[in-house]
Amino acid sequence: MNKQDTRQAILDITAELIQELGYKGLSYKHISERLGVKNAAIHYYFPAKADLGSAYVEQMIVQFEQYRDHLNSKYGDQPVRLLNGLTAIPRSFISKQGMSCPLGTLDAERNFLPESMLLASRQLSRLLCEWLTEILEKGQKQQLMHFSGVANNKALAILSMLQGASLMASANQAQIYEDVIEQLFLDLAIKS
Numbered sequence: 001m002n003k004q005d006t007r008q009a010i011l012d013i014t015a016e017l018i019q020e021l022g023y024k025g026l027s028y029k030h031i032s033e034r035l036g037v038k039n040a041a042i043h044y045y046f047p048a049k050a051d052l053g054s055a056y057v058e059q060m061i062v063q064f065e066q067y068r069d070h071l072n073s074k075y076g077d078q079p080v081r082l083l084n085g086l087t088a089i090p091r092s093f094i095s096k097q098g099m100s101c102p103l104g105t106l107d108a109e110r111n112f113l114p115e116s117m118l119l120a121s122r123q124l125s126r127l128l129c130e131w132l133t134e135i136l137e138k139g140q141k142q143q144l145m146h147f148s149g150v151a152n153n154k155a156l157a158i159l160s161m162l163q164g165a166s167l168m169a170s171a172n173q174a175q176i177y178e179d180v181i182e183q184l185f186l187d188l189a190i191k192s
Contacts, residue, residue, distance in 0.1 A: 079145060
């Protein structure tokens with residue numbers, strides 16, 4: 001395995017372990033056992049656990065931005081399809097062995113996160129909220145979505161609802177997430 005592949009393998013295993021154990025429970029020993037290398041190999045790429053955690057969240061930000069940009073370029077004038085794309089993000093984690101959305105996992109552990117990781121996590125939350133706000137504004141302007149109040153506040157309420165539904169669904173109750181999405185579409189008066 002070359003250096004880039006090894007670094008990525010470490011980040012992939014980190015993502016799995018954070019979902020399973022949380023950031024606080026994550027150790028280099030867990031990673032080295034799954035990867036079949038010594039702890040020193042992980043320290044070579046990520047000298048401190050905070051470096052590893054920050055790289056993990058920064059990777060999530062890049063992945064989100066690529067996903068958002070792809071959907072915006074494909075469905076930019078179709079806010080309902082964009083909303084479906086946004087709600088597919090937590091669904092993808094729920095379908096992976098009942099995991100919750102990583103952002104929810106990190107938010108639950110915010111008191112244990114290093115400052116750099118906490119800042120990156122907040123950036124990801126902000127990016128999600130900005131995108132959802134844009135979607136809601138487009139939907140309202142096109143009279144495809146109906147809600148009271150300011151789009152940014154509605155986006156915050158929806159993201160909170162999705163995060164809660166994701167956590168509940170991760171306890172082997174995936175249908176809960178689908179029920180919440182159905183209710184969301186009803187609340188926004190979206191005809192599917």
